[in-house]
Amino acid sequence: MLNIDLENFFDSFHFGRVSGFFEKNRKFKLPHEVAIVIAQLTCYKGCLPQGAPSSPIITNLICQILDMRLLKIAKKYKLDYTRYADDLTFSTNNKCFLEKQSDFYMEVSKEINNAGFKINDKKTRLQFKDSKQEVTGLVVNKKIGVDRTYCKKTRAMAHNLYKQGNFKINDNDGNIKQLEGRFTFINQLDFYNNQLDKTKNHTFRILNGRKKQYHKFPFYKYFFCNDKLLIVTEGKTDIVYLKAALKNFYVEYPSLIEKKADGNFNFKITFLRKSKRLNYFFGVGMDGADAMKNIFNYFSSQKRDEKTYPNFFQYINKICECKPKSPVILVFDNELCNDKKPLSNFVKYVKLANANKKVFEEQLSIKLIDNGNIFLITNPLVNGKSECEIEDLFNIETLEHKINGKTFSRKDGYDTEKHYGKDIFSKYISKNYKYIDFSGFKIVLDNINRIKETY
Numbered sequence: 001m002l003n004i005d006l007e008n009f010f011d012s013f014h015f016g017r018v019s020g021f022f023e024k025n026r027k028f029k030l031p032h033e034v035a036i037v038i039a040q041l042t043c044y045k046g047c048l049p050q051g052a053p054s055s056p057i058i059t060n061l062i063c064q065i066l067d068m069r070l071l072k073i074a075k076k077y078k079l080d081y082t083r084y085a086d087d088l089t090f091s092t093n094n095k096c097f098l099e100k101q102s103d104f105y106m107e108v109s110k111e112i113n114n115a116g117f118k119i120n121d122k123k124t125r126l127q128f129k130d131s132k133q134e135v136t137g138l139v140v141n142k143k144i145g146v147d148r149t150y151c152k153k154t155r156a157m158a159h160n161l162y163k164q165g166n167f168k169i170n171d172n173d174g175n176i177k178q179l180e181g182r183f184t185f186i187n188q189l190d191f192y193n194n195q196l197d198k199t200k201n202h203t204f205r206i207l208n209g210r211k212k213q214y215h216k217f218p219f220y221k222y223f224f225c226n227d228k229l230l231i232v233t234e235g236k237t238d239i240v241y242l243k244a245a246l247k248n249f250y251v252e253y254p255s256l257i258e259k260k261a262d263g264n265f266n267f268k269i270t271f272l273r274k275s276k277r278l279n280y281f282f283g284v285g286m287d288g289a290d291a292m293k294n295i296f297n298y299f300s301s302q303k304r305d306e307k308t309y310p311n312f313f314q315y316i317n318k319i320c321e322c323k324p325k326s327p328v329i330l331v332f333d334n335e336l337c338n339d340k341k342p343l344s345n346f347v348k349y350v351k352l353a354n355a356n357k358k359v360f361e362e363q364l365s366i367k368l369i370d371n372g373n374i375f376l377i378t379n380p381l382v383n384g385k386s387e388c389e390i391e392d393l394f395n396i397e398t399l400e401h402k403i404n405g406k407t408f409s410r411k412d413g414y415d416t417e418k419h420y421g422k423d424i425f426s427k428y429i430s431k432n433y434k435y436i437d438f439s440g441f442k443i444v445l446d447n448i449n450r451i452k453e454t455y
Contacts, residue, residue, distance in 0.1 A: 001091040001133050001140075002079075002101075004108070005123035009086030012117055013048040013059055015039050021062050056085055066115040070108060077104045084136050101126070143193055146186050154182045158217055163319045165225075176221060183217050187277075218281050219298055219312040222272065223328050224320075224373075229256075229269040229452045230328045232284075232295060234342060238331065238390050239271045240426040244433035245441040253449050269452065292330050292342075293349055299374050300350070313372060324373035327455045329448060334378040335387040336361060343378055350376075365447040375451055380443045391422075393440030394429075403428060 006012075019039035022030045030038070042048060048055040067083060074081035077100055079090045090104075097104070112119055127133045129141065139145040157179055160167040167174045222230065233239055246257045247265055258266050274291075278284045282298070284291040297309035317324070335341030339348075347357060350368060360366040365377040381388050391399065391410050399408055409419035429436060 001089060001127045001135075002105075003123070003125050003127065003135070004088040004090075004112075005120040006086040006088070006112065007118045007120040009117070010048045010050045010055055010059070013055075013062060015043045015046050017062065017116075018043060018048065018058060021058075025061075059085065063115075066111065066117075069111045069115075073104070073107050073111065079104075082135075087136050089135050138189070144189055145193075146189055150182075151186060154179070154186065155214075157182070158214075158220075159319075162216070162220060162316045163321065165320070165322060176225070179217070180221065183214050187214060215281055215310075216312050216316070218277065220316055222278070223295070223298070224313065224316050224324045226270070226324075226326050226328070228267075229326045229448070229455075230272055231269060231331055231448070232272045232292065232328065233331045234292070234333060235422070236274070237422045237426040240430050241390055241393075242271070242331075242441070242444070243267070244429050244436070245438040245445060247433045248436065248438045249442075249445060253445060255449055255452055256445070269448070292332070292346055295328075295330070296346075296350055296368065296374065299369055299372055313369075313374075317371070327373050327375055327451050329375045329377055329451060330368075331444070332376070332378045333387075333389045334364070334381055335389075336378070337386050341387065346376075363447075364443060365451065373455070377444065377447045377451075380440075382440055391425075393438075393444070395437045395440070398429075398436055401428065 016039075019032075019035040021035075022028045022038050023032055023035035028035075042052070042054045042058060044052070048058060063083070067081075070083075070088070071081050074090055077092075077097060078094050079092045079097070082089045090108075109119060132139055132147070133141050134147070137147070137150075139147055157167040157169065157174060161176070161179060167179070169178060231239075231242070233242070246253060246267070250257045250259050250265065256267070256269050258268065260266055272278075272284070274284060282291075283294040294309075298311065299313040300309075300311065330346075332343040332346065333341075335343045336347065338344055347360070352360065352366070352368075356366055360376065360378075364380060365375060368374045368376055379388055379390055379393055382392055385392065389410065401408065403420055403424060406418060406420045408421075408425045409415075410422055410425075414421060
């Protein structure tokens with residue numbers, strides 16, 4: 001595999017070259033004024049800037065002729081050719097290529113020079129199959145992978161972050177977004193390779209040793225160093241209701257929300273959004289109690305399957321020089337009296353002591369781990385009911401509101417000719433938050449507010 005690097009690649013695409021291409025290329029033939037405007041929008045200090053999303057697209061367009069000519073030479077010598085920006089790669093299984101390498105290199109150099117580029121000889125290298133073959137930072141010998149050194153450095157950076165709250169990248173102070181970028185890069189490749197392996201079902205329960213090292217990072221980001229109080233709800237519509245209630249009561253809860261000068265709201269708390277990534281690592285892609293259990297397992301010192309649920313909280317809390325930044329609150333519907341419902345099931349699962357269970361029944365909130373930052377809250381029982389979903393906190397007028405002649409049904413499998421579901425109801429609540437009675441939500445909001453202020 002022969003790697004060739006082009007020197008000062010993006011600087012080679014100056015203002016005149018960009019505008020001239022869009023004006024003269026037969027696929028565009030734009031008016032002179034339009035070509036000038038495009039060049040003005042995409043160039044910086046007289047050339048295409050590295051890092052702008054528009055730059056690679058324009059360079060690919062301008063390099064089409066060069067690519068076709070290089071591809072023709074590659075075929076002549078029975079090579080495959082790829083290019084990513086300034087990184088040109090030629091590869092072959094033909095051992096005879098070594099005898100013709102000089103002739104090939106001379107032809108390629110001529111075409112590159114004719115196209116207005118210069119080869120960076122210091123970065124030109126020939127790699128064999130029995131050595132590490134790299135293309136644009138990826139190891140490509142048998143399958144796409146990341147250099148082990150890169151992985152080890154990333155893991156060391158994460159350890160320093162957990163321990164000291166900071167880390168270095170190339171002797172400069174790094175931030176959590178940069179580290180997340182490194183982890184995402186590594187995990188994306190692992191995920192890609194897993195998808196190719198159809199014989200295995202890769203889930204958070206069977207992560208390999210390396211992935212478990214990176215498993216700690218999203219836990220640290222979302223549940224340990226979260227700058228804002230984090231709320232995890234059973235369903236996605238619960239988030240809509242709580243946000244609407246806070247916007248209605250924004251004057252009473254300045255610790256949780258503030259109204260900006262432009263009339264929009266700034267939430268001082270955040271809500272966990274289910275995602276493929278969180279589902280892959282923590283099994284929280286689903287709604288309901290199972291997702292809550294999976295989150296709790298990474299906080300808990302109770303002996304369960306340590307291979308599936310390592311106690312990340314205990315690990316980070318032990319080596320960290322500071323305590324968790326903000327609380328994590330799990331919010332359930334109040335169904336304590338029903339053993340088959342999520343809250344009752346969860347309380348049993350976390351082995352809440354009888355005394356603590358009594359406190360929870362009275363106060364509707366409790367801290368789940370003494371030295372931790374994870375809390376459990378539920379809504380009050382209303383209208384003499386023995387169990388209440390969050391929708392029960394709305395008054396009858398709101399629950400019976402008709403939309404296009406249809407009434408609200410919170411059950412699955414409702415008759416769509418007569419009823420509408422939670423999704424439409426939540427949109428109605430969100431749009432009309434100013435006029436809806438949210439008094440039933442006060443106890444829930446009070447508990448969230450108290451936890452935030454006293455943590």
